[in-house]
Amino acid sequence: MARRDTDEPEDRGRNRRSGIGDARAFTPRGRTTRDGGTGDGADAAADPQADAELQRRRAELRMVRGGRAEEGRPPQRLGRVTGAPANRRPRRAQEDPDLGDGDFDVEPPPRRRTAPAGRGRPDREFIGRTQAARAREPRRADRPAAGRSRPQDRRQRPAAPPPDPPKMGEPRRRLRLATALALLLFAAIGVRLVQFQLADAPAFAAQGLEDRLDKITLPAPRGSIFDSTGAVLAKSVEARFVAVDPELVEEPKATAGLLAPLLGKAPSEIEPLLQKGKQEVSGKPVRFRWLLRGLNVDDANMVRALKLKGIIVDRDERRDLPGHDLAANLIGFTGTDLNGLAGVEARYDQVLRGRNGQLRYETGNGDLNKPIPGGFRQEIKAQPGSSLMLTIDRDVQFQAQHILFEGMKKVKAVWGAAVVLDTSTGEVVAQASYPTFDAANHSAAKPEELADNATSVVVDPGSVHKAIVLSAALQEGVIEPDSTVKIGPSIKKGNQVYWDTHQFAEGTKITLPGLMAFSSNVATIKVAEKLGAEKLYEYQKLFGLGQPTGIGVPGESSGQLQPPENWSGTSYGSIPIGHEMAVTPLQMAAAYAAIANDGVWVQPHLIKKTIAPDGKVTLPAPVKSHRVISAENAAALREIMEAVTTVDQATGRSAALPGYRISGKTGTGSQVLNGKYVKGEVGSFIGMAPAENPRYVVAVFVKTPGVGAGGKVAGPAFRDIMAFTLRHFKVLPSTIASPKFVTTY
Incomplete structure (x- = not known):
């Protein structure tokens, strides 16, 4: 900063210019003619001793900086023309009386290029008159008195000593820094070379070997x-x-x-x-x-x-x-x-x-593209897949398909399904679908031929559901095996009237065997009223309806049940007789198998065991099972259902099998597709044999475009499939004939 005298009057301090003029006095670009002054002319004349002191200090400063000013010679101020002395006023100042001495700018002095010895910067000279010299000049009449100044009068404080020049860099320090950087660079290169030679060498070698290897897949x-x-x-x-x-x-x-x-x-x-x-x-x-x-x-x-x-x-x-x-x-x-x-x-x-294996061996290049003797060779043996043994019996499956297909063709059926279950184990002995396809040429099959109808097709079961109602009623004690139900030709629920196909006069008492033999809708609805909607829904779930069986076939449907809170007025008449619900043929077959298995439901399944490539056998996890009704009630219901094939004019006479007691039930329903009924009927028959000790359950479902034809096909197809199954597994005929049934009172 510019130096300020402490004894300077206060009023002069207010009229002084900023310190930028003092800073400019030490720049190499030159100064104005007013640079160097601290006050007006009167102040300088009043203190000649101060002027002499100022001259002496400036001379010392020039000597320190290496200047060559002559001793005792005041510094000259240059005008606009380079080298012109300050006492030679320019023409402009002489012609214009308003311009006083120093009221114009001058050209800056040339910059010195020679540096004094021992210093790192060029010499700078002070140019311009001092305050004392300017005070000795006669004041012009038009110049303002001391303490006054015109607007264009620009005064400056005395110039402060210039700041010290910046220090020069130290060569030794730079040399040390450059040496350190060079050493660091060489160290990094050395580390990288060591890494290439030691750490990365195996990887590069492995990559080179990989490029020379041929690979052959060994199929599993x-x-x-x-x-x-x-x-x-x-x-x-x-x-x-x-x-x-x-x-x-x-x-x-x-x-x-x-x-x-x-x-x-x-x-x-x-x-x-x-x-x-x-x-x-x-x-x-x-x-x-x-x-x-x-x-x-x-x-x-x-x-x-x-x-x-x-x-x-x-x-x-x-x-x-x-x-x-x-x-x-x-x-x-x-x-x-x-x-x-x-x-x-x-x-x-x-x-x-299985898991494919691989053979890798080293080969040459070009014409030598052959295995290198003694070269790298690696063989990963293929691991063959495991084999599955199904519960399907090939002979029963063949006969089930043949019998079903022949019956379907006679009535021009849309589709058909037949299921043969082992009642005690839940094993699927046969599961046939019509139409079918040649698995060896599956690309030629139509989409409708690929489905497994027993698990993917959803129907309302119709009257085969009546066995579920009677099972629940017997188990809950609502009815007894010898109970009768008073019926008439029809019954109304909600806004729907339900009729029997075999109509009886109002007030007729029908027995439970008569209910099943003539498939009475009225009697079944009345039994369901006594049982209640909550209990019926509970037993439907216990028999496995409304949920996938888990047989292991992709695309198995779960069907659908209506919980009691969703029942309408007509539901109390429709649901007991197998409508307003959806099931698969396999679900209904499993429900009947529970009745045949003394009331225990067993999950149907297809996998018997898994055989590993080394011959190790793995059995599947135990299948799920649970009791639905007691063995006594199951036996009583099986005897009741024998009336379906033995009573005169019963609905299931076509399913009777000479030599064996048959328990079963006919049904007529509809196919459900995307929540809607499909035109046509689905006739069914589900039965078990021998009735006194059932070994197998056979379920047949047939979808026809017309009315009633399905039932005509399902009964005979059941009979023929069950007859072959019993003979194939050498099941002895029944030794006791079916009882004689009373159907009405």
Whole structure:
């Protein structure tokens, strides 16, 4: 900052200019003619001693900075012309009396380039008159008196000593810093080299080895599927695939003609695959297309013998299904890569699928692209998939399908389903669907042929549900086996009137065997009134309705039940007789199996055991089971239901099987699709034999476009399927005949 004299009068301090003028006095760019003064001329003249002191201090400062000013010679002030002395006034000042001495700017002095010895900056000279010299000059008449100043009069404080020059850099310090940086750089390079040689060397070596390796995939065979006797239902066999590299094919038309008879395709189908093409995304040439997969080995060898350019023949695997359509809706099928797509193949894909192995070996390059003797070789053996043994019996399955198909064709049925259950274990002995497909050629199947009707189709069960109502009523003590119900020809619930097909006069007392034999809607609704909606709903769930059975087939439906809070006025008449609800054929078969199994419901299942590649057998987890009704009530209900096949004019006479006591029930309902009824009827019959000690339950459901035809097909189909099943498993005929039933009073 500029120095300020402490003895300066206060009024002068107020009129002084800012210290920027003092700072400018020490810049190399020059100063104005007023630089150097501290007051007006009168003040300088009044104190000549101060002026002499100021001159002496400035001379010392010039000596310190290396100046060469002559001793005793006051410094000159230069005008606008470089080098002009200050006492030579310019023409402008002489012509204009308003301009006083120093009232104009001057050119800055030339900057000195020579630095005094021992200093790092150029010498600077003070230019301009001092305060005392300016005071000695006669004051012009037009100049204002001391203490006054014109607006253009610019005064400056005495210049302060210039600040010390900045220190120069220290070379030794810079040298040390540069040395440290260089050492750090060399250290980093050294560490990286050590890392390459020691730490990363194995990785680079492994990468180099990887580039020299050839890899061959060792396919893992997919596990087989057996029936309960060990007969093969599906297995994998070695095969070959035929593919093409279109870029290498020279004559597509001629090549297609040679391949057509061996691949079993038309030349017009093969030729487009042999043509060159571009990939849609990358635009690169197509280098691979499938021609055929799963070709048998002999035909593949003939294709290889042709030595056609661009044709690739290599190892493959295909799924072989000896039975073709046998249990096809249950077993399902696989894709071209042998991944399960439907049925058991899809549900247990992770169990059946194996893990491919790999052979890696070191080869040369170019003409030496062959295994290197003694080179790297690694083999990871393939792990074949596990096999499944189903509860299905191949012979029973075949007969069930055959009998069902013959009956369906006679009535031109839309679909059909047949289920054979082991009553004590819950094993599915057979499960047939109509229509079906050839699993060995599943690509030709229609969508409606692929479904397993026993688990995916949903229907209202109709009168076969009446066995559930009587079971619950007997268990709750609402009725006894010898109870009677007073009925008439019809009954009204809500705004709906329900009629019996076998009508009786008002006030007729019908027995429980008569109720089942003539399928009385009126009697069933009255029994359900005594039981109550809450109890009926409870027993429906106990019998497994409204929830998937967990059999293990993909796409199984759960059906739907109506809780009592959702019942309408008509629900009290519709639900007891099997309407306003939805079930699958398998759910109803399992419910009847619970009655046959002395009142214990057992979860239906398909898997008997799993066989590992090493032969180790794994049994599935125990199936779920629970008691629904007592054994006494179950036995009483089975005897009551014998009237369905034995009483004259009963609804199930067509299901009677000579030599065996049969307990069962007929039903007529509708298919439910997307929450709506489908036009047509679903006739059904579910029964068990022998009635005194049931071994098997057979359920048959048939959907026809007309009315009543389903019931005509279901009874005979049940009879024939049950007859074969009993003979196949050598079940002895009944030794005691069915009782004689009284139906009405």
